[in-house]
Amino acid sequence: MGVKVRTFGIVFDSEGVSSYSSGDVVSGQVLLELSDELKLAALRLEAKGCARVNWSDNLAASSAVTGTVAPRYREEVVYLQHQQTLRQPTGDQGCFITLQPGKHEFPFSFHLPQGPLVTSFNGKYGSVKYWVTAILERPCVPNQIVKREFSVTSQIDVNAPNFLSSVSKSKEKTVGCWFFTSGPISISAKIERSGFCNGEAIPIYAEFENCSSRLIVPKAAIFQTQTYLANEKTKTFRQMVANVRGNHVASGSTESWNGKALKIPPVNPSILDCCIVRVEYSLAVYVHIPGSKKLLLELPIVIGTIPYNCFGSRTSSVCSQFSMDMSWLRLALPEQPEAPPNYADVVTEEDLARQFPSLPQTDNLQHEFGSPIFAYIQEFRFQPPPVYSEVDPNPTFTEEMRREVSFEI
Template sequence: MSPGRWKPPSAMGVKVRTFGIVFDSEELSSYSSGDRVAGQVLLEASEELAVSVLRLEAKGCARVHWSDSPAAPGAPAAPRYRDEVVYLHQQQILRQAPDDQGYFILQTGKHEFPFTFHLPQGGKYGSVQYWVTAILERPGVSDQVVKREFSVTSQIDVNVPYFLSSVSKSKEKTIGCWFFTSGPISLSAKIERSGFCNGEAIPIYAEFENCSSRLIMPKAAIFQTQTYLANEKTKTFRQVIANVRGNHIASGSTESWNGKTLKIPPVNPSILDCSIIRVEYSLAVYVHIPGSKKLMLELPIVIGTIPYNSFGSRTPSICGHFNMDMSWLQLTLPEQPEAPPNYADVVSEEDLARHFPSFPQADGLEHEFGSSTFAYIQEFRFQPPPIYSEVDPNPTLSEEVQHEVSFEI
């Protein structure tokens, strides 16, 4: 045996005190495609250590596997389905023995071996496992392995125009059979955009009308649908991750949701570009009907990673909600409108503060006049100003009138 191949006993059986992997960006919870992943393999030896090679493996893949329901006793085994897509497989030699020797010596103490690699561009990631493995090969001793997982997600920007478009649906259902049918139950729902991120609240706009004879309950829920594909077979798992309900709706009554919120809990982002795994989300607005199947609408949503920026999208979103046509203002304006007199010139500031009436809210105006607020404004917009008079039409009262304000919850 040549002197270079001799393995010193004192260096062969030494225990490794510390063997681990540390990433440079430990505070980063997840990486994206194309990112640089860097870190160090940490090793601490209590004595001199003989090492053949220290190598690093970085892997990432999507795996699916399931089997059908167990077959009856004596029947053939139920088929199993399995598939795998590899996204990342890299190997690096961090330190190895010279060609003419079977080992190299690491001195007593702590050692750091840096590594770096890049994730592939355009990867399809999600509930896919990614990990880094460091393998320490020593002469005459079993290999030591340390493994460290990390998360990789595709960046989904919810500010792209497609995710900023509103989504709406309507549906109707009649309860009963043959000649014993009741009136229909109708449902319409709308969301201003389809892209959201974890922690956001989804404003829901919905109209419920109960023309049946039953007491119904409006509800909403966020569904997560996981789809797995292997051997041309599909396995689907669906679950509710958040829900909210409204008030009971009696027969002949209606209810409106004007932005009722449903908060998104911490969940994985949508996976839309993996060939064997898909994770999709939807907002379901539905009506629970006693003794009958629910009436349900599903609006597709996407859970992204780049949060919504309201500055560039708020104005179109609000205008889209009210769906106003402002052209009637131009039709009603005269060519040369005459400016009315200044009210402050004929009424003192004290009288103005004491007698200026409080305007009702928009909902109150609609209820009082039985039509939309904008129609009311259009009708009385250009009435002539009051006739000037030397007599104060609002004489000062000797006693102040106190108004009580109450709030109903």
């Protein structure tokens, strides 16, 4: 008999999506291409996601001598378990379904759990993986299986308050040999926040002081630490993922880094919510000392997935400052505005008692002086303003008409 199954594979609807998150829908089709008709018992789909660790102690030398087997440490934690049947015979079809030659598509869809899912990861002694398996069951033939992995990312927002606070440390070391010391070397380092994302540059603020007789070289590096736990045992793997160096610091000199940039390469986000696999990062600022151990201090950092929003942080800061300033303004202002004082309260009695000459008629002024009256408007400059009142003493024509006219229906 010829080969009946030409193609058996899995295609996701969102092939362009690099990763899924908690609560997302994973959907796609199982593709089946046949060269001849095929009797099908069932077509099932399984989705699984789990964290696994696996390592053994390095006892090869002793094992060869004693004949003992090195112990292995294994552990597994399941985060996703889903099963569904895509095709199976019904009651009137008997035990099998006959599929005709050609292409067949069987759609599938399922939701990822709403709870926290650990980010996909492949490390030295363990991994976190998610995959979909399609199982083709046929009579008198071994099951045919196809597997397809997909990536899951646990979202970490670096704008969280616990990632926005600055981190700083200082350390000092005296360099010498036996009873002869040449002086201390000190480091002070600071970063303005501890949360970053891939592609960002970490601004490093550091001060290096060399009071020894040796030439030192300041450096900085990002380290990834993988920690695996199984059977109450711990296995650690540490590697450098990025580094930068500064200028040599001569004896009796200092070196300052005012925001020296160290770019983060594409690395796996931090994994902090798995009980058997942890991925942590740190920024190490250190000096290389010839003939002596390096002087090193480490600042913990977190590699997240939601980028830092500088504008949002500044806006919140400005808003909080503005609110504080407005609170002082409310204390300074009265609850209700006061009426202006009476003119008589601010003018002396002599000014009030001053007599102003009576003004002649307009016709006499124009006849006597031969000029219009506005030329002598200055005579009114000593007139006091009217007394303050909430009722307008000189209503407009429109207001008078409203008072006099009434409408009857």
